[in-house]
Amino acid sequence: MKQRQANESKTLRGTVSDWWDDESRADDQEIDALLADVDGVRSHTRDFDLIGGRLRGEPLATRDLLDSINAQLDEIPDAERPCGGKVVSLPRVRSWQNRRVWQGAVAASLFAAVTAVGLTLSTGERAPVDGQAPMQAEGQTDNDRAVMASLNAQELPEGASPATVAAKPQQSRVIEASTAPSTATKLPDWATGRSNSGPDPYVVTHYRMASPEFGTTGPEARAATFDRK
Amino acid sequence: MSAEENDKALVARARKGDRRAFDLLVLKYQHRVQRLIARYIRDPEQVFDLAQETFIKAYRALDRFRGDSAFYTWIYRIAVNTAKNQLASDARGGFMVSLNSGGSDESDEPMMEPEALRDGGTPDALAATEELEAAIDRAISDLPEDLRAALTLREMEGLSYDEIAAVMDCPIGTVRSRIFRAREAIEQSIEPFKGG
Numbered sequence: 001m002k003q004r005q006a007n008e009s010k011t012l013r014g015t016v017s018d019w020w021d022d023e024s025r026a027d028d029q030e031i032d033a034l035l036a037d038v039d040g041v042r043s044h045t046r047d048f049d050l051i052g053g054r055l056r057g058e059p060l061a062t063r064d065l066l067d068s069i070n071a072q073l074d075e076i077p078d079a080e081r082p083c084g085g086k087v088v089s090l091p092r093v094r095s096w097q098n099r100r101v102w103q104g105a106v107a108a109s110l111f112a113a114v115t116a117v118g119l120t121l122s123t124g125e126r127a128p129v130d131g132q133a134p135m136q137a138e139g140q141t142d143n144d145r146a147v148m149a150s151l152n153a154q155e156l157p158e159g160a161s162p163a164t165v166a167a168k169p170q171q172s173r174v175i176e177a178s179t180a181p182s183t184a185t186k187l188p189d190w191a192t193g194r195s196n197s198g199p200d201p202y203v204v205t206h207y208r209m210a211s212p213e214f215g216t217t218g219p220e221a222r223a224a225t226f227d228r229k
Numbered sequence: 230m231s232a233e234e235n236d237k238a239l240v241a242r243a244r245k246g247d248r249r250a251f252d253l254l255v256l257k258y259q260h261r262v263q264r265l266i267a268r269y270i271r272d273p274e275q276v277f278d279l280a281q282e283t284f285i286k287a288y289r290a291l292d293r294f295r296g297d298s299a300f301y302t303w304i305y306r307i308a309v310n311t312a313k314n315q316l317a318s319d320a321r322g323g324f325m326v327s328l329n330s331g332g333s334d335e336s337d338e339p340m341m342e343p344e345a346l347r348d349g350g351t352p353d354a355l356a357a358t359e360e361l362e363a364a365i366d367r368a369i370s371d372l373p374e375d376l377r378a379a380l381t382l383r384e385m386e387g388l389s390y391d392e393i394a395a396v397m398d399c400p401i402g403t404v405r406s407r408i409f410r411a412r413e414a415i416e417q418s419i420e421p422f423k424g425g
Contacts, residue, residue, distance in 0.1 A: 013413055013416075014409045017405075017408060017409040017412055018405060019232075019257070020257065021383060021408065022231075022232030023232070023389065023390045024232060024235050028238070031235065031239065034253055035242075035249045038249050038256070041253060041256055042252075044412075045256045045260075047412070047415070047419070047423075048412060050361070050365060051380075051412060051415050053260075054362060054365040054366065054369070055381060055384040055385055056384060056385055058264065061273065061358070062264065063263070064259070065255065065263075065277065065281050065284070066256060066259065068281055069255055069259075069281050069284045069285065070248070070252070073251075073285065073288055076285075076288075076289065081246070082243065082244045082288065082289070082290075082292045
């Protein structure tokens with residue numbers, strides 16, 4: 001038993017010696033061996049540092065800081081650790097429970113949505129009136145009727161409010177829409193191109209007067225336009 | 230697997246949450262980091278604090294270690310920056326330290342010989358340290374010549390195993406074995422002198 005331990009220690013020391021000198025041939029298995037006995041590695045590295053330091057004439061008083069570093073690392077919140085929660089694997093039962101919670105939440109949401117749609121349909125259902133938009137099918141309010149009455153240019157009886165008039169049945173007047181252009185506004189001939197007499201001399205004259213270049217350099221041009229008139 | 234790849238493999242494991250992997254990185258580099266900081270900071274207690282801070286910073290920033298450089302380059306840079314920040318902080322606080330006493334501020338030139346770690350301590354501690362030093366000296370001088378030569382070339386000259394093999398005209402496996410056996414012999418010799 002002691003012999004076996006001695007051999008293992010010797011093997012570890014050899015591995016640590018190579019690793020310490022950056023001459024390791026370590027593959028993953030040897031790294032695993034180092035990781036399996038961190039205390040052994042710690043003891044050997046401390047000795048190797050003492051030996052090297054003495055040979056180089058360096059001070060010996062470096063400290064083993066591993067414990068104090070680990071104590072500080074223990075105080076780091078999980079969120080600030082390098083693994084950042086990436087490797088946190090929840091137990092199977094826990095993840096199964098989480099999945100059930102999610103499934104329940106989704107089912108509840110679906111049920112709520114279906115219920116809401118059903119309630120809306122059952123309470124808001126109206127017989128559609130042919131040719132009417134849904135809002136029209138809702139029926140006219142007093143205000144709507146008053147507006148319609150005014151559109152129909154009906155005279156309100158004296159002392160009657162619009163609401164009173166609107167309460168009476170009315171025949172709505174249909175106003176046909178027309179695509180023909182309105183002729184209410186007449187443009188001058190020179191603007192519509194119906195005249196061959198050129199632009200309005202007043203506009204031309206005042207345009208040129210407003211423009212400094214033309215106003216100062218072309219008085220004869222203004223005279224020409226007046227001649228045209 | 231090279232040393233750099235080794236370190237990167239440990240970093241990868243530490244990132245996945247294996248704290249023992251980070252322990253190994255601390256064990257490998259803590260003494261070197263302390264000596265590096267001791268070249269900037271005189272107070273031993275401050276050196277230890279800053280070395281700890283260096284590793285805490287490194288641990289927190291492991292996700293940002295992209296592996297473009299070697300881990301030791303990265304951790305040394307953190308250590309130097311931590312030491313320089315401390316110097317600047319001390320200077321602002323009225324504890325005047327000349328930033329130009331060794332090299333420019335931008336360089337990583339050490340400011341002083343690393344005597345800072347020669348911690349006086351109690352007389353008993355001093356005596357124990359001297360005893361241990363003497364034991365190591367004796368153990369080294371007692372080594373067979375080939376073992377002592379290999380270990381000396383490694384520790385004092387910083388030669389790689391390949392280079393030592395070339396110097397000593399022997400296979401690299403022999404170098405590996407000699408260095409290991411030298412360390413083993415010294416470890417056994419100083420065992421009684423090691424305190425806690």
